[in-house]
Amino acid sequence: MQTRTFQTTEAKALNILLVEDNPVEQKMLETIFTANRGGSRNHVTSAETLAAALEQRGRPLAFDLILLDLNLPDSEGFHTFESIQSAFPETAIVVLTGTRDENIAMETLRCGAQDYWGKGSLEPKLLVRVCRYAVERKRIEIELKHANEQLKRHEEALLETLESLKKSNEDLRATRLQLIQAAKLEVVGRLAAGIAHEVKNPLAMIRMGVDYFFKYIPAGEKTGRFMLESMSEAVGRADMVIKEMLDFSSQQALVIQPEALAPLVERALFFVKHEFDKRQTHFEMQMQENLPLAFVDKTRMEQVLINLMTNALQAQQSGGTIHLKTSFLELQPGILPVGNRRGDPFVPGDKVIRLDIEDEGPGIPADVLGKIFDPFFTTKRAEGGTGLGLSVVKNIIEMHGGFLCIRNRSEGGVCATVLLKPAEAARGAA
Amino acid sequence: MAQRKKILIVDDEKQFGEMIKINLETEGDYEVCVETRGRQALDTARRFNPDLILLDIIMPDKSGYDVARDFSLDTQLRAKPFIYLTALSKPEVLLRESERKNIAYLAKPVSRECLLEAIRLQMSAHPGGG
Numbered sequence A: 001m002q003t004r005t006f007q008t009t010e011a012k013a014l015n016i017l018l019v020e021d022n023p024v025e026q027k028m029l030e031t032i033f034t035a036n037r038g039g040s041r042n043h044v045t046s047a048e049t050l051a052a053a054l055e056q057r058g059r060p061l062a063f064d065l066i067l068l069d070l071n072l073p074d075s076e077g078f079h080t081f082e083s084i085q086s087a088f089p090e091t092a093i094v095v096l097t098g099t100r101d102e103n104i105a106m107e108t109l110r111c112g113a114q115d116y117w118g119k120g121s122l123e124p125k126l127l128v129r130v131c132r133y134a135v136e137r138k139r140i141e142i143e144l145k146h147a148n149e150q151l152k153r154h155e156e157a158l159l160e161t162l163e164s165l166k167k168s169n170e171d172l173r174a175t176r177l178q179l180i181q182a183a184k185l186e187v188v189g190r191l192a193a194g195i196a197h198e199v200k201n202p203l204a205m206i207r208m209g210v211d212y213f214f215k216y217i218p219a220g221e222k223t224g225r226f227m228l229e230s231m232s233e234a235v236g237r238a239d240m241v242i243k244e245m246l247d248f249s250s251q252q253a254l255v256i257q258p259e260a261l262a263p264l265v266e267r268a269l270f271f272v273k274h275e276f277d278k279r280q281t282h283f284e285m286q287m288q289e290n291l292p293l294a295f296v297d298k299t300r301m302e303q304v305l306i307n308l309m310t311n312a313l314q315a316q317q318s319g320g321t322i323h324l325k326t327s328f329l330e331l332q333p334g335i336l337p338v339g340n341r342r343g344d345p346f347v348p349g350d351k352v353i354r355l356d357i358e359d360e361g362p363g364i365p366a367d368v369l370g371k372i373f374d375p376f377f378t379t380k381r382a383e384g385g386t387g388l389g390l391s392v393v394k395n396i397i398e399m400h401g402g403f404l405c406i407r408n409r410s411e412g413g414v415c416a417t418v419l420l421k422p423a424e425a426a427r428g429a430a
Numbered sequence B: 001m002a003q004r005k006k007i008l009i010v011d012d013e014k015q016f017g018e019m020i021k022i023n024l025e026t027e028g029d030y031e032v033c034v035e036t037r038g039r040q041a042l043d044t045a046r047r048f049n050p051d052l053i054l055l056d057i058i059m060p061d062k063s064g065y066d067v068a069r070d071f072s073l074d075t076q077l078r079a080k081p082f083i084y085l086t087a088l089s090k091p092e093v094l095l096r097e098s099e100r101k102n103i104a105y106l107a108k109p110v111s112r113e114c115l116l117e118a119i120r121l122q123m124s125a126h127p128g129g130g
């Protein structure tokens, strides 16, 4: 194997690997490329076998061109081309052929060789030009390949961005929907409340009139009594319709009255019982005896319990026990963050009904704790949480002039505490 | 026989007030006065010196809440029991004025029986009004 330096008329020197076992051919080809035409200095490296050619792979300076005889002592025909091509994927290949393997030469063209050259027609100028073109074509091919790869990477990145855009768009739409629903409800609610007020006044008058006549109608007055009964029923029905309208807009009248907590807890439990069973979670209730009646709206307080118990259950995942405790106590300073601030519903010394719901879940991380009452804040979006549970609870408790506190327990898990006014205190009738 | 108990009705709907008046007076025991102007309620009450007040909440010139607050600041009237009688779907009475012990609440439309019963209860719970 020899390496020679020579010059051609072309501007750029080529670094050539010549793979040829016939010493005569090898000599001639070398001569063609070593013919000094006053150009830049070229390099030719010769190899007589496939093995020798493959050894050139690791060379620091990459070849621009391989001139390849397919039939070598250690490799024949198309196989030679395949081996060289996979060893030098970025190098242009010009196949040297005898007249008999024209077909194989065509095959190599289809498989990526840049050109072939019939050994019979050794016309120096033409061969050099063929080689130049081959190198140029290969260079473009590789640039194209790189550009394509880059394009593909960009396309993938774009698709990814598109995907995440789509997702945030969907999220946005969902949130907007929720907001619209909430806003709608509020408008409907206000409207309903207004209408209710306007309609209830005349209804009240009809009721008073009807009741008056009921009192004084003579016993034998059958027709008159029938009329009054019908009117009375109609008033009841109209009142019902209004109630339903208010229900629908979820702004129904707050009906606060003395209620025993135990049956209320039972009813709330009824709604979440299935979830308890499903998760094999136990429920333990410790109700203080002789607990006074609480001054609450029954339905709303049930909602409070359901929401708090659901949160406890969801935090628990499965198994474990959820405790619900009630007690009647006089507030001591410092037990709970119920304070001396103006506007606090309770101050130390007040007698209150206290209800605790404790779970054994992971608790609430500090950075989340400040947000749990925000409408639509949820860490359970994937499981279908709307993040309205606690804002509803807070709202209801505030409507009752009660107190709500959610905190992490030192033993782990969360404790939700509700303080309510006992019926005596709220009403004043001892 | 004890003196007839006096009831003041403050409601901007004049006819409604009159109808209640008729219903209460025909019951026998009550002397009823109707005031349709929230602003006049305090003066009227001082003059009439009722044993119990029936009070509407939404009135055009002055809300029932404000009337009740005036009463609570008046030495003559502060201990009088009263009953909010309102068509409001969401009265905030209990929250706003839970420190006052002499308040009850009835939702319109209220039946005659209910009204009479509530008046009896409030009066016996707060005899200080008379």
Ligand SMILES: Nc1ncnc2c1ncn2[C@@H]1O[C@H](COP(=O)(O)OP(=O)(O)OP(=O)(O)O)[C@@H](O)[C@H]1O
Residues within 6 Å of the ligand: A307, A311, A312, A315, A359, A361, A362, A363, A364, A368, A372, A373, A377, A378, A379, A380, A381, A384, A385, A386, A387, A388, A389, A390, A391, A414
């Ligand atoms: N007992 C608890 N343990 C741990 N985290 C809780 C607990 N209760 C509430 N949280 C946290 O507070 C967030 C808000 O609760 P909230 O009840 O308002 O909404 P939600 O439970 O996510 O959804 P929704 O109640 O509307 O189905 C929850 O997503 C959760 O991160």
Ligand SMILES: [Mg+2]
Residues within 6 Å of the ligand: A307, A310, A311, A389, A390
């Ligand atoms: Mg929840």
